Amino acid sequence: MRDIRPVSSERSDWGLFSPEELFELMRVECTRASRYGYDLSCLCVSIDRLGHLQDLYGSTSRAELLDALHELLKSSTRDSDFPRCMVDDALVALFPHTGTAGALTLCRRVLKGARRLGFESDGRPIQVTFSIGVATNRDAGVRDLESLLQQAQAGMALARAAGGDRFMRQEQASNEFDQIRRELEDLRSALDRQGDVVREAASVRRVLDLADLPGGGQALLERPEDREFAARMAALFGTGAGSGPEAEKLRQQAIEFALRGIHEERRRSIERQMRENEGEVDTLRRRVAKLNSSLAATEEELRRVMALKDVDPGVASIYRTVQGLSADAANAKARLDMLNRIFQANVELRQNLQPGSVPAEIRAKKDPDHE
Amino acid sequence: MSDKQTKSAESAKKDHGVLYLGIDLGTSRTSVAASNGVRETISSYVGYPKDVVSRKLLQKDVLYGDDALAHRLSLNLFRPLGEGVIQCKAGDTPDSSQNLRAARDLLVEIVRRAKPRKDELVYAVIGVPAQASIHNKDAILKAAREAVDSVMLCSEPFSVAYGQDMLDDVLVIDIGAGTTDLCRMHGTMPEDADQITNTYAGDHVDEELTKRIRKKFPQAQFSVQMIKTIKEKHSSVMDRMEPVEVLLPVQGKPTPFDVTDEIRQSCRTLIPPIVDGLSKLIASFDPEFQERLKNRVLLAGGGSQIKGLDTAIELLMHERLGGGRVLRIEEPIYGGANGALKIAHDMPGEFWKKLR
Incomplete structure (x- = not known):
């Protein structure tokens, strides 16, 4: 905000006060609201793409648009006057006795009114939208006029960054920021869960691959109960059939035939199970791919919001293997003694400054032979 | 005691979630060296916009360092540290509280520039002049309380020597903007008699x-x-x-x-008071080790960047003390901060917790 000025000094309703006087009036209003404990809202309204519109339609369009903004705000509010002034190209206005709900209603009314504004240039209609930042004296962190204005301006910047034609509160943006973070955490845990299922499915697939079905896989097809079955068949033939090589051959063929049938049935069952598993793995892979893209989009959104809010994640500390002085360090004993004395000196300093605030265990440490 | 502590320190696990800082809170510059590899220095100036108009122009509530100097005409400018300590006297005068506020803001800014992560605790060792009064130490502690989670103060020349691993029979000359500190190291913590501070800086x-x-x-x-x-x-x-x-x-x-x-x-004009101080510290030392002490003089601080100062001190030492050797440290700006960081790192974790 480099410039503080009325829209037009010729207009009686703008030009009565200098910008400094307007700010002073606002400050008085703010102090009064704080003293008597009533609600006070601040709206910071800017015309979206104003510079662009001016480039397209000439400099007179700018003044017209700003005047229209002012008229719209006046017509959308009650008759009583309210302190307002232009800061850069944004209209800053204070609304005494207007709480959060009232301010938001006013914002909706102004946005609606903006869409109905009829501008024309060379016969072509110009669509105008506003970005509005809202703050009230009940918002967290609002202590005085400066912080109130700051929050309203931050809200306006957020509304503008989000594409305009909307109103935003910095507090609301913080909540959205927290919401995105929570969603991101939920997505991460969902991904972890899905990852477990995929890994499990993949391990089943690996077993089946190892079995090398349908060409091989004897380990899966032949089971211990087959031997018991063969023995029972042999016993059955032994009791009912005659002896001799023919009977023996017949018995062997019957057993082999029966076992082949059983193995074939098992093979079909395993193949059916494999197809089902493959379908499930495929579904899960698709789900994971979608969750990954959703996660990437959310992370991108989070980065954007962090950049918008000027959040610096910081640089993590580079940790050493050992915290504190390593016993291998040169002169470790002497250095540890020095460190201990620095600590003791700091404890004594605090004791001297605030007697009684230091825990007794620290006082006990004052004795160098303690331990 | 020492053996037991050494063992306990050795067995301690890495304590993730702590950022260690070494801060050299100087009259002219404030430097920080952090355990995340960040090193920053700013001029010790803090400026507050004079009125709403300058606030709107500057877009900031507080300006620091060279930025504050560049816009000093629009600001109420403070240099909160004078002669190496916060400019506040006993009692709550307006000047004192403003300087204290500026010092606190300066510390908050230098900690911010060290880029701590939001989820990390910040433990800092702050170097203060060798003979800072208890009142000044209190002011620095008050200023630091809002910026860090646990803080310790230590003598600036000691932190320089600790950072250089020169703890035995060394004389440290730390030339700052407000004070020149001379400190005699002899393998233990220096006492008052081992330290001399003058304002020829x-x-x-x-x-x-x-x-x-x-x-x-x-x-x-x-x-x-x-x-x-x-x-x-x-x-x-x-x-x-x-x-x-x-x-x-x-x-x-x-x-x-x-x-x-x-x-x-x-x-x-800096040289004679320095050599006077060196003479006092050498003359009052064990005669057997005086020669060794003379030949291990460490020159640190921003003032050590004066060209030819080491040789000039050596010449005057030769004239008055019959010899001497002066070594200039490699990083005059970060010498104190690096040493303070090393102290912070080496300090057993339990000490930090007790001073929170």
């Missing part, structure tokens, strides 16, 4: 240079800041130094002035 050179230039060129116009810039660029005590010609306005017209001799003479 960077600011003194500025004053001397101002007086000399004003006397020789009364028509020249300049500010303290201009003098400081000239000094930082050309300071030298060498007999054969490059001629220094600076442009200073005379009735609005930039005019060249040769200030070579003024700079040399002003910088040389």
Whole structure:
């Protein structure tokens, strides 16, 4: 905000006060609201793409648009006057006795009114939208006029960054920021869960691959109960059939035939199970791919919001293997003694400054032979 | 005690979630070295916009360092540290509280510049002048309380020596802007008798240079800041130094002035008080180790960047003490901060927790 000025000094309703006087009036209003404990809202309204519109339609369009903004705000509010002034190209206005709900209603009314504004240039209609930042004296962190204005301006910047034609509160943006973070955490845990299922499915697939079905896989097809079955068949033939090589051959063929049938049935069952598993793995892979893209989009959104809010994640500390002085360090004993004395000196300093605030265990440490 | 603590420190696991800082809170510059690899330094100036208009112009509530200096006409400018300590006296005078607020903001800013993560605790060791009063230490602790989670103070020259791993039979000369600290290290924690502080430091050179230039060129116009810039660029005590010609306005017209001799003479005013202090510390040391002490003099601080200062001190030591060897540390700006960081890192974790 480099410039503080009325829209037009010729207009009686703008030009009565200098910008400094307007700010002073606002400050008085703010102090009064704080003293008597009533609600006070601040709206910071800017015309979206104003510079662009001016480039397209000439400099007179700018003044017209700003005047229209002012008229719209006046017509959308009650008759009583309210302190307002232009800061850069944004209209800053204070609304005494207007709480959060009232301010938001006013914002909706102004946005609606903006869409109905009829501008024309060379016969072509110009669509105008506003970005509005809202703050009230009940918002967290609002202590005085400066912080109130700051929050309203931050809200306006957020509304503008989000594409305009909307109103935003910095507090609301913080909540959205927290919401995105929570969603991101939920997505991460969902991904972890899905990852477990995929890994499990993949391990089943690996077993089946190892079995090398349908060409091989004897380990899966032949089971211990087959031997018991063969023995029972042999016993059955032994009791009912005659002896001799023919009977023996017949018995062997019957057993082999029966076992082949059983193995074939098992093979079909395993193949059916494999197809089902493959379908499930495929579904899960698709789900994971979608969750990954959703996660990437959310992370991108989070980065954007962090950049918008000027959040610096910081640089993590580079940790050493050992915290504190390593016993291998040169002169470790002497250095540890020095460190201990620095600590003791700091404890004594605090004791001297605030007697009684230091825990007794620290006082006990004052004795160098303690331990 | 020591063995037990060494073992306990050795067995301690990595304590993730802690950022260690070494801070050199200086009159002229404030430097920080952090355990995340970040190193930053800013001029110790804090400025607050004078009114709403300047606030709107500057877009900030507080400006720091060179940024504050550049906009000083729109700001209430504070240099919260003078002679190495926070400029506040006992009692709650307006000046004291403003300086305390500026010092607190400066610390908050230097900690912010160390880029701590939001989820990390910040433990800091702050270097203070060797003979800072208890009142000044209290002021620094108060200022630090909002910026960090646990803080310890230690003597600046000691932190320089600790950072250089020179703890035995060493004399440290730490030339700052407000004070020059001399400290004798003999393998244990230095006591009051091992430390001497005087005010023949960077600011003194500025004053001397101002007086000399004003006397020789009364028509020249300049500010303290201009003098400081000239000094930082050309300071030298060498007999054969490059001629220094600076442009200073005379009735609005930039005019060249040769200030070579003024700079040399002003910088040389530091040498006798330093050698006086060294003589006292050496003479009161065990005679058997005096020779070793003389040959291990460590020159640190921003003032150590004066060209030829080490040789000039050696020459005067030779004349008065029969010999001596002065070593200049490699990083004058970060010497104190690096040492303080090393102390912070080596300090057992339990100590930090007890001072939270």
